[in-house]
Amino acid sequence: MTVVGIGADGWEGVPDASRAALLDAQVxxxxxxxxxxxxxxxGAERVTWPSPLRPAVPGVLAAHAGRRIAVLASGDPMFYGIGRALTEVLxxxxxHVLPHPSSVSLACARLGWPLEDVEVVTLVGRPTARLAxxxxxxxxxxxxxxDATTPADVAALLRDRGFGPSRIRVLEQLGGxxxxxxxxxxxxxxxxxxxxGDPLxxxxxxxxxxxxxxxxxxxPGLPDAAYEHDGxxxxRHVRAATLGVLAPAPGELLWDVGGGSGSVAVEWMRAHPSCRAVSVERDPGRAARITRNADRLGVPGLRVVTGTAPGVLAGLDRPDAVFIGxxxxxxxxxxxxxxxLPAGGRLVANTVTLESEALLADxxxxxxxxxxxLAVTHAVPVGGFTGWRQAMPVTQWAAEKPSAPA
Structure with missing residues (x-):
């Protein structure tokens, strides 16, 4: 199978090797x-991808098995394109991928921005909140x-998140x-x-x-004011220490048990775009608050499960790390x-009560x-002077699960 990238410039911009693949294809x-x-x-038979696309890929390919197939994609098929799905299936x-310059490469060329200094965020099929x-x-x-409504959505989010002075430019039909x-x-x-304007x-x-x-x-360690919470x-300081021990890595999954406001799960996911988290909270009001915090801080993919652990943990994907708050x-x-936890998985639990502290010691x-x-002391006014006020100390147990004995 050949996957051919094409730009807004159409057939005129398709190089010879890509043209040959399309002209030779039966489908x-x-x-x-x-x-x-x-x-x-x-003259090949033209087949339109159904929607939703990803689940349909195996069936569409199977329907044309044995024929010379070319797949036409926008720009670079391996950059947020169909190339990923095809390589995972086949x-x-x-x-065989024949890319066209991506819209990102063309945009950087027009703007004079070095590509390596630019962060790319896709909102195709994803919520605008992830831009935050x-x-x-x-x-x-x-x-x-x-689509054509995205620029206005981006501008609204920038204003809402305190980035109203940001400068925006919309580039349409790049290369066409x-x-x-x-x-x-x-x-x-x-x-x-x-x-x-134009949807492209x-x-x-x-x-x-x-x-x-x-x-x-x-x-990790965002200001407490970044979160909506009920106490x-x-x-902040304990959270930073907790995330340091949890040590999020790309692609890993966290269970945040007793989510509260969801701050640990949110900052776990902010560590890398591929980090995933499930926050478990038994109080429906707090569960809704976790969702709002995740949306506000740019990780709307945080999954919130309302219920009491350990019962609701059954059926969740196996975690790489667990935080019990x-x-x-x-x-x-x-x-x-x-x-x-699998071997090498991490568990971190925090508490401020003697009863739970005894469980952690065990x-x-x-x-x-x-x-x-962990003890944090803040400077506070004392009359006309300043003194120290200690917050409740937090007992933390952290452990990595060893491999099973041979």
Whole structure:
């Protein structure tokens, strides 16, 4: 199978090797927009991908087995394109990819932005809220748009998250005869209502944080004010220490048991775009609050499960790490979490009560690991002077599950 990239410039921009593959094919599969770019001389049967696309891939390929197949894709098929699905289904050795310059490469060329200095966020089939995790003062972003309404959605999110001074440019039909780059405008000055332009567009954002807006950094330990909470919040300094021990790595899954406000799960997912988390919270009001916090801080993919652990843990995907921030006295909870971990998995549990502390001491005796006490003291006014006020100390048990004995 050959996968051919095509741009907005259509057949004129397709190089000879890609043209030869399309002309030789008996079947060309693609989206309606890509297929419409083929000339009449390309006589292969044209098949449109159904929606939703991903589940349909095996069936569509099976229906044309034994025929010479070419798949037509937009730009670079291996950059947020159909190439990934095809290589996962067929194996990389069975797919020959002939890429076209991606919209990101073309946008950087037009803007004069070094590609390696730009962060790309796709909103194709994804919520706009995920853009919030990439907002940092001075950074340049390229947003892959879902449709003509995406630029206005981006501008609204920037204003809402304290990045109204950010400069936005919309680049449409890159590489095609109808290519157009709009004049830069700040999110604060974005026209409302915005007249939608071409649905094939990329949004360039030069991030600028508004004066006085809350600074949300790239490492664990975000300000407590970044979260909506009712007091059930792992506070900033303890949270930073907790995430340091949990040690999130790309692609890993966290169970956040006793989610409270969801701060540990949120910052786990902010560590890398591929990090995943499930936050378990028995109180429906707090569960809804976790969802709002995740959305606000750019990780709308955080899954929230409402219910009491350990019962609701059954059926969840196996975690790489578990954080227990509440509910330690539930019978069997700690052991159920430990048993769910694979070899090398990490469990971290925090508590401020003597009853739960006794359980952690017992777990330390049985499973090993490290038992520490974290104490944070804040300077506060004392009359006309300043003194120290100590927060409740937090007992933390952290352990890594060893490999099974040979």
């Amino acid at each position: 060309v599969i693609g989206g309606p927009r890509q297929l419409a770019l083929l000339p009449p001389g390309c 194996g990389p050795g069975s797919v 995790a990439a907002l940092h003062h001075g950074r340049r972003l390229l947003v892959l748009s879902a 005869a109808g290519e157009r780059t709009a004049e830069a405008v700040t999110a604060d000055d974005w026209p409302v209502p915005y007249p939608p 567009n990329v949004v360039a954002v030069d991030c600028r944080r508004a004066p006085g807006a809350l600074r949300v950094g790239a490492v 059930q919040l792992t506070k 509440g509910g330690l006295t539930e019978p069997g909870l700690l052991d159920a979490c430990w048993q769910a 777990a330390h005796r049985r499973y090993g690991g490290e038992l520490v006490r």
